[in-house]
Amino acid sequence: MSSLTNPIKNQPNDSVFDLPPLSMEPEGLANDFKRYYAHTFGRDRDCHSAYYPYKALAITLRDRLMERWKVTRQSYDEAGSKRAYYLSLEFLMGRALSNAMLNLEVDGAVEKGLYNLGLELEEIASNEPDPGLGNGGLGRLAACFLDSCASLQLPVRGYGLRYEYGMFRQLVENGEQVEEPDHWLRDGNPWELERPEFTQRIQFGGRTESYTDQKGRTIVQWVDSHDVLAVPYDIPVPGYRNNTVNTLRLWKAAATDDFDLDEFNAGSYPESVAQKNAAEHITMVLYPNDASENGKELRLRQQFFLASASIKDVLRDWIRLHGADFSRFAELNCFQLNDTHPAVSVAELMRQLMDEHGLEWGEAWNITRHTMAYTNHTLLPEALERWPVRLFRQLLPRVLEIIFEINARFLAEVALRWPGDIDRQRRMSLIEEGYDPQVRMAYLAIVGSYSVNGVAALHSELLIEGLFRDFHDLWPAKFNNKTNGVTPRRWLAQCNPGLRTLLDETIGTDWVRDLDQLARLVPHAEDAAFRERWHQIKQDNKAQLAEHVAEICGVNFPLDAIFDVQVKRIHEYKRQLLNVLHVIHLYNRIKRGDTANWAPRCVLIGGKAAPGYVMAKQIIRLVNNVARVVNMDPSTEGLLRVAFVPDYRVSLMEVIAPGTDLSEQISTAGKEASGTGNMKFMMNGAITIGTLDGANIEIRDQVGEENFFLFGLTAAGVESRRHHYDPNGIIAGDPALMDVMNLLESGHFNQFEGGVFDQVILSVRNPHDPWMTAADFRGYIEAQEQAAAAYRDRERWVRMSILNAARSGHFSSDRTIGEYNRDIWRLTPVAPGR
Numbered sequence: 144m145s146s147l148t149n150p151i152k153n154q155p156n157d158s159v160f161d162l163p164p165l166s167m168e169p170e171g172l173a174n175d176f177k178r179y180y181a182h183t184f185g186r187d188r189d190c191h192s193a194y195y196p197y198k199a200l201a202i203t204l205r206d207r208l209m210e211r212w213k214v215t216r217q218s219y220d221e222a223g224s225k226r227a228y229y230l231s232l233e234f235l236m237g238r239a240l241s242n243a244m245l246n247l248e249v250d251g252a253v254e255k256g257l258y259n260l261g262l263e264l265e266e267i268a269s270n271e272p273d274p275g276l277g278n279g280g281l282g283r284l285a286a287c288f289l290d291s292c293a294s295l296q297l298p299v300r301g302y303g304l305r306y307e308y309g310m311f312r313q314l315v316e317n318g319e320q321v322e323e324p325d326h327w328l329r330d331g332n333p334w335e336l337e338r339p340e341f342t343q344r345i346q347f348g349g350r351t352e353s354y355t356d357q358k359g360r361t362i363v364q365w366v367d368s369h370d371v372l373a374v375p376y377d378i379p380v381p382g383y384r385n386n387t388v389n390t391l392r393l394w395k396a397a398a399t400d401d402f403d404l405d406e407f408n409a410g411s412y413p414e415s416v417a418q419k420n421a422a423e424h425i426t427m428v429l430y431p432n433d434a435s436e437n438g439k440e441l442r443l444r445q446q447f448f449l450a451s452a453s454i455k456d457v458l459r460d461w462i463r464l465h466g467a468d469f470s471r472f473a474e475l476n477c478f479q480l481n482d483t484h485p486a487v488s489v490a491e492l493m494r495q496l497m498d499e500h501g502l503e504w505g506e507a508w509n510i511t512r513h514t515m516a517y518t519n520h521t522l523l524p525e526a527l528e529r530w531p532v533r534l535f536r537q538l539l540p541r542v543l544e545i546i547f548e549i550n551a552r553f554l555a556e557v558a559l560r561w562p563g564d565i566d567r568q569r570r571m572s573l574i575e576e577g578y579d580p581q582v583r584m585a586y587l588a589i590v591g592s593y594s595v596n597g598v599a600a601l602h603s604e605l606l607i608e609g610l611f612r613d614f615h616d617l618w619p620a621k622f623n624n625k626t627n628g629v630t631p632r633r634w635l636a637q638c639n640p641g642l643r644t645l646l647d648e649t650i651g652t653d654w655v656r657d658l659d660q661l662a663r664l665v666p667h668a669e670d671a672a673f674r675e676r677w678h679q680i681k682q683d684n685k686a687q688l689a690e691h692v693a694e695i696c697g698v699n700f701p702l703d704a705i706f707d708v709q710v711k712r713i714h715e716y717k718r719q720l721l722n723v724l725h726v727i728h729l730y731n732r733i734k735r736g737d738t739a740n741w742a743p744r745c746v747l748i749g750g751k752a753a754p755g756y757v758m759a760k761q762i763i764r765l766v767n768n769v770a771r772v773v774n775m776d777p778s779t780e781g782l783l784r785v786a787f788v789p790d791y792r793v794s795l796m797e798v799i800a801p802g803t804d805l806s807e808q809i810s811t812a813g814k815e816a817s818g819t820g821n822m823k824f825m826m827n828g829a830i831t832i833g834t835l836d837g838a839n840i841e842i843r844d845q846v847g848e849e850n851f852f853l854f855g856l857t858a859a860g861v862e863s864r865r866h867h868y869d870p871n872g873i874i875a876g877d878p879a880l881m882d883v884m885n886l887l888e889s890g891h892f893n894q895f896e897g898g899v900f901d902q903v904i905l906s907v908r909n910p911h912d913p914w915m916t917a918a919d920f921r922g923y924i925e926a927q928e929q930a931a932a933a934y935r936d937r938e939r940w941v942r943m944s945i946l947n948a949a950r951s952g953h954f955s956s957d958r959t960i961g962e963y964n965r966d967i968w969r970l971t972p973v974a975p976g977r
C-alpha cells in the first residue's frame with residue numbers, strides 16, 4: 144500500500160544508526176553471548192559442538208568492534224588527510240579473539256561474564272582456527288604492522304587475498320612431513336564482513352586496441368578480456384585501547400555472471416560452471432613457498448588480481464571524496480609494497496590512471512612514482528621474482544605494453560646519466576634479455592617507487608652494495624632502512640600473562656604502548672627477589688610449553704633443563720642442520736662419558752618445509768630420526784631431549800616464545816634479511832645464540848655483547864671464504880665434527896632407511912656449500928658451551944634474561960611503523976571522534 148506521500152524511500156534514515164553504546168560489562172557481554180548462541184545460531188542444551196560458544200563470543204566482540212570501526216572510518220573521511228595502503232600477498236594474522244579482548248580492554252569482563260554462565264574463556268578461545276594466510280616472517284610482519292598502525296591511529300588499510308586454503312597443516316608421519324589442506328573457512332569466519340557493494344571487475348587475457356581521438360590523443364583499450372570479479376571481505380583491526388579500528392580488506396575471486404551465460408545459452412551448463420570454478424581458483428590457495436619464487440601462471444594471476452582490485456578500490460574511494468581530479472592524489476595517498484609480490488601495481492596504477500581515468504603518461508607517471516614505496520625482504524637470488532614476458536603478454540597484454548614504455552623511458556634516463564655505458568643499460572633493464580626474456584619485478588618496483596627499504600641495517604647495507612648497486616648509484620636518496628619489529632600486544636602482553644602482570648606491577652602499564660619503557664627493568668635485574676619472581680614466571684611458562692610438547696610429540700622435557708628452541712621455516716640458509724650437528728655432538732659426548740659440568744638441555748625444532756623443497760624435507764626427517772635415537776637411549780636421561788614440534792604457526796609460537804630459554808638464530812651471515820622470531824624470543828626473556836646476521840646484530844647492540852652468545856663468520860667473511868672453502872679440511876681438523884660426521888655417515892640415524900640422508904650429509908662436505916655449515920661448527924659448539932655454563936649459574940642467567948627483555952623496546956613494530964611514517968608515509972594520526 145504505497146502512496147506518493149509515503150516518506151519511506153527504502154534508504155534508512157539516520158535513526159537506524161542511532162544505537163546506544165554496547166555494554167562492556169560482564170552481564171551485558173554475557174547476555175549478548177547467550178542471545179547469539181541460542182537465538183542467532185539456534186543451539187540448545189543438546190548441542191555439544193565446542194565451535195558455537197566460540198562463534199557466539201566472536202560475534203559479541205565483533206559488535207563492539209563494529210561500533211568503533213564505523214566511527215574510525217568516518218573520522219578518516221572527515222579528516223581528509225593522507226592515507227596509506229599496505230599491499231601484501233600474505234597476512235599471517237593469527238587468532239583474533241584474545242587480541243580483540245585485550246585491545247578492547249574487556250578480557251576480564253568477558254572471563255567473568257562467561258564464568259557466571261559456567262563457561263571457561265580459555266577453553267572457548269582454544270576453538271578458534273588460526274588463520275594461516277601467510278608463510279612466515281613476511282606475512283607475520285604485515286600482521287604486526289597492521290596492529291601498530293591501528294595502535295598509532297594511522298589511516299592505513301591492509302589489502303590482501305582471502306585464500307580459501309591457507310598454509311597447509313603439517314603432520315609428521317614416520318619422521319616425515321605430510322601436508323594436509325587447511326580449509327580454515329569451513330565453519331565460516333565470524334570476523335569478516337562481506338562488502339559486495341565494493342566488488343571490482345578485473346581483466347585478464349584478451350588484447351589491446353588503440354585509436355586516436357578527436358584531440359589527437361592515443362587511446363588504448365584492453366578488449367576481449369576474460370574478467371573475474373573481486374569481492375572484498377573486511378576484517379577489523381583494533382588498535383590498543385584507543386577506539387581506533389582499521390581495516391584489512393581481503394579479495395575473493397568470483398565468476399562474472401555474463402561470461403558463463405554465453406556457455407549456458409549454448410547448452411553447456413557444466414562448462415559454464417567449470418569456467419566459474421576457474422575464475423574462483425585465483426584465491427583458492429596460498430602458495431606455500433617461503434623465500435623462493437614459484438613461476439606458476441596462477442601466482443601471477445593472484446598478484447595482478449590483488450594489485451588491480453586494490454588500486455581500483457582506492458581510486459573509487461578517491462573519486463567518492465575528491466571527484467575525478469587527481470592533481471592531489473600523490474600528496475594524499477601512498478602504497479607500500481610488501482616485497483615484489485604486488486610490484487605489478489606500478490604498471491597497473493599507470494594503466495588505470497591513463498586508460499580508465501584519462502590521464503596523460505606524464506601526469507600518471509608523476510603520480511605513480513610519488514605514490515609507490517617498496518620493501519625488499521631478501522637477498523637470496525632464488526627469491527628474486529622474474530616473470531616470462533610471454534606469460535605477461537598472454538595474461539596482461541596492456542600491462543606489458545606499459546612496462547615496456549616505463550623501461551624505454553627509464554633506459555633513456557640511464558643513457559643520459561652514463562652515456563655509452565651499454566652494459567649498465569643491459570644490467571638495469573626491467574627486461575632480462577635471453578632465449579625467454581623476463582620481467583624483473585624488483586627493478587619495476589624500484590623504478591616506480593620513491594622509497595626502497597631493506598628490513599635490517601645489515602640487509603639494507605648489503606642491498607645497496609650488491610643487488611641494487613646500480614640503482615643506488617642513480618638514486619641514492621631513494622634507499623633507506625626500516626628494521627623490522629613485532630607487536631608487543633600479541634608477543635608479550637597477550638602470550639605471556641604471567642610476565643605482563645610482573646611488568647605492570649614493576650614499571651606500570653605504559654610499556655604496552657611504549658615498549659622503550661621496558662628499559663626501566665634494568666635496575667631490577669640486580670634485585671634478587673625480582674629475579675626469583677622472573678625465574679618463577681619463566682618456569683611456569685616452560686611447564687606450559689613442556690605440557691604441549693609431551694602431548695603433541697610424546698617427549699618429556701624436564702623443567703630444570705635449558706629450553707633451546709629453533710622454530711622458523713625450514714630452509715638451508717637458516718641452518719637447522721647446524722643445530723642438528725650440535726645435538727649429535729652432545730649425544731656423542733654423553734656416549735663417551737664426557738658430561739662433567741653438564742647443563743641438561745631440551746632441544747625443540749619446528750617449522751614447515753615448502754612441499755617441493757627436497758632438502759628441507761630431509762632435514763625435518765633427520766631431526767625426527769635423531770630425536771628418536773637420542774630420546775630412546777637410556778644414557779641421555781636427564782641430560783638431553785630432542786623434539787620436532789609439528790605445524791609451527793602463530794598460535795604455537797604464542798606458547799613457545801614465553802617458554803624458551805635459548806633462542807637459536809644461526810643463519811649463514813648475510814642471508815637472513817632481518818628475522819622477527821629473534822625479537823619475539825628476546826621480548827620474552829630468551830637469550831640469543833646467533834650469528835652476525837639480519838637484526839641479530841641490532842639485538843646484540845641493544846642488549847650488549849655480554850648478554851648474547853655470538854659465533855660464526857661475518858657476512859663479509861662468508862663471501863671472502865667462498866673462494867677457498869674446504870669443509871673436508873675443517874672436518875678432518877676437528878675431532879668433534881669428525882665424530883659427528885662419522886656417526887651420520889655410518890647410518891646410525893637411518894638404520895633401516897639406507898641413503899635417505901645422503902644429500903644433507905654431502906651438503907656439509909660440499910666445497911660449494913653456499914651456507915658454509917662446517918665453517919661455523921666449531922664456533923657454534925663453543926658458543927653453546929658458554930650458554931650451558933651461563934645457564935648453570937642461575938643468577939647470572941636470570942639477570943641476562945631480564946636484560947634481554949629490558950632492552951627489547953627497540954624491536955616493537957610501533958618503533959618500526961613510526962619510522963615508516965616519519966620517513967615514507969608522512970601520515971597524520973587521526974583519533975576517532977564521535
Ligand SMILES: *Cc1c(COP(=O)(O)O)cnc(C)c1O
Nearest residue numbers: 279280711792793796818819820
Ligand atoms: C615470527 C614468525 C615467523 C618468522 O620467524 P623467523 O625466525 O624470523 O624466520 C615465522 N612463522 C611464524 C608463525 C612466526 O610467528
